[in-house]
Amino acid sequence: MSTLRDEIVASTDGKARTLEGGRGHEMTFRLGPDFIGFSGHFPGNPILPAFVQLLMGQCALQSRSGRNWRLRKVERAKFMKTIPPGPPVKVRWREQPLEDGLRGSFTLVVGDQKMASFTAEFEIEKGGNA
Numbered sequence: 001m002s003t004l005r006d007e008i009v010a011s012t013d014g015k016a017r018t019l020e021g022g023r024g025h026e027m028t029f030r031l032g033p034d035f036i037g038f039s040g041h042f043p044g045n046p047i048l049p050a051f052v053q054l055l056m057g058q059c060a061l062q063s064r065s066g067r068n069w070r071l072r073k074v075e076r077a078k079f080m081k082t083i084p085p086g087p088p089v090k091v092r093w094r095e096q097p098l099e100d101g102l103r104g105s106f107t108l109v110v111g112d113q114k115m116a117s118f119t120a121e122f123e124i125e126k127g128g129n130a
Contacts, residue, residue, distance in 0.1 A: 072101060104119070
């Protein structure tokens with residue numbers, strides 16, 4: 001049985017790319033109507049829950065770094081528009097090393113519209129590799 005995290009990772013080609021000029025990273029996710037994250041949220045009008053959007057940022061970061069990051073803290077989270085099934089969701093982020101972890105500033109974009117943004121702090125999970 002796969003986990004929600006497994007399903008999120010499976011919804012992308014697994015490749016984060018570095019943005020032009022080294023201004024951060026980007027990974028594209030394709031979440032169809034059968035994606036488990038839409039289950040029950042909301043029947044007849046599925047939208048992507050905020051916690052799944054946070055997990056998408058974490059999964060993108062883990063994919064790029066090859067390390068298991070545990071979410072420690074979320075700051076300045078803004079969910080401006082709902083994300084329905086279907087359109088590709090781009091997760092763009094910048095990383096800032098911390099003495100005991102990493103801070104990421106994330107933006108979720110559909111088409112040319114900013115859907116959400118948040119800053120999150122992570123620490124390495126025991127075992128450390130993805």
